[in-house]
Amino acid sequence: MTRRQVRLRRRRVLLSAAVLVGAALLTALALIQSQAAGRMALPxxxxxxxxxxxxxxxxxxxxxxxxxxxxxxxxxxxxxxxxxxxxxxxxxxxxxxxxxxxxxxxxxxxxxxxxxxxxxxxxxxxxxxxxxxxxxxxxxxxxxxxxxxxxxxxxxxxxxxxxxxxxxxxxxxxxxxxxxxxxxxxxxxxxxxxxxx
CATH class of the missing domain: 3.40.1000.10 (Mog1/PsbP, alpha/beta/alpha sandwich)
Known part of the structure; x- marks a missing residue:
């Protein structure tokens, strides 16, 4: 495996990890917003x-x-x-x-x-x-x-x-x-x- 191939593979892994972290953050944010919307307002x-x-x-x-x-x-x-x-x-x-x-x-x-x-x-x-x-x-x-x-x-x-x-x-x-x-x-x-x- 050449250095270039190693760098490309590393970039793919980092990019995949970043996408997974981003998806997890978006899911968590959506869950928090849906829970807040589901709470009954008792002013x-x-x-x-x-x-x-x-x-x-x-x-x-x-x-x-x-x-x-x-x-x-x-x-x-x-x-x-x-x-x-x-x-x-x-x-x-x-x-x-x-x-x-x-x-x-x-x-x-x-x-x-x-x-x-x-x-x-x-x-x-x-x-x-x-x-x-x-x-x-x-x-x-x-x-x-x-x-x-x-x-x-x-x-x-x-x-x-x-x-x-x-x-x-x-x-x-x-x-x-x-x-x-x-x-x-x-x-x-x-x-x-x-x-x-």
Whole structure:
């Protein structure tokens, strides 16, 4: 092999390596951009209760404190009294006192809430482990409706225990026929929840 052939071969190897590195960089950049585009924009933050919890929520959504320890977060559709997504966050000391495990607290919540009126709601995904802000939680998914003429809904109910024992229950709901479009928003809001006590 002549010197010229060695140099040509070396150039080819270097050129191939440069092309591979460039392709890897472009792939990494595309992946980073797609992940950034896939993140839900949650520009607003609930912090009225600095010692209990905080969460983020999307533009045009609004929250109401229905009563002490009960927050209702609604999408623009719900605010216009149309079917849409919502999230209820309940801070329950009653469940803390009445139950000794998270499983029992979730079961009691379901029995007194969605499963109270037999036949209206059905569990479609059994209780499974989850997390809220890094805390161990339990999650269950139901489908049903509050009244006969109402739209079919899907509701994900997640329960977690604060350090002081207080039970937090998050119930996110959306019309069943809009689940694919609305679930990512609800999941992003729930993922932003941090229990501070």
């Amino acid at each position: 607003h933050r609930f912090e009225l209760s600095p010692n209990t919890l905080r969460f983020e929520y999307p533009q045009d959504w609004q929250y109401s404190i229905l009563e002490t320890n009960l927050i209702f977060l609604a999408s623009p559709e719900v605010l216009r009294q149309e079917p849409g997504a919502s999230l209820i966050i309940q801070r329950s000391q009653r469940l803390m006192v009445e139950t000794d495990t998270l499983e029992a607290a979730l079961e009691t919540y379901l029995r007194r809430g969605p499963l109270l009126n037999e036949g209206r709601w059905t569990i479609t995904e059994a209780v499974q482990p989850a997390q809220i802000g890094g805390r161990a939680a339990l999650r269950v998914v139901l489908e049903g409706r509050e009244r006969e003429a109402a739209a079919m809904m899907v509701s994900t109910i997640t329960a977690a225990r604060a350090d002081n024992g207080t039970i937090y229950v998050l119930a996110s709901s959306a019309p069943l026929d809009q689940k694919a479009a609305l679930q990512p928003t609800l999941d992003a809001i729930v993922a932003s929840v941090t229990i501070l006590e």
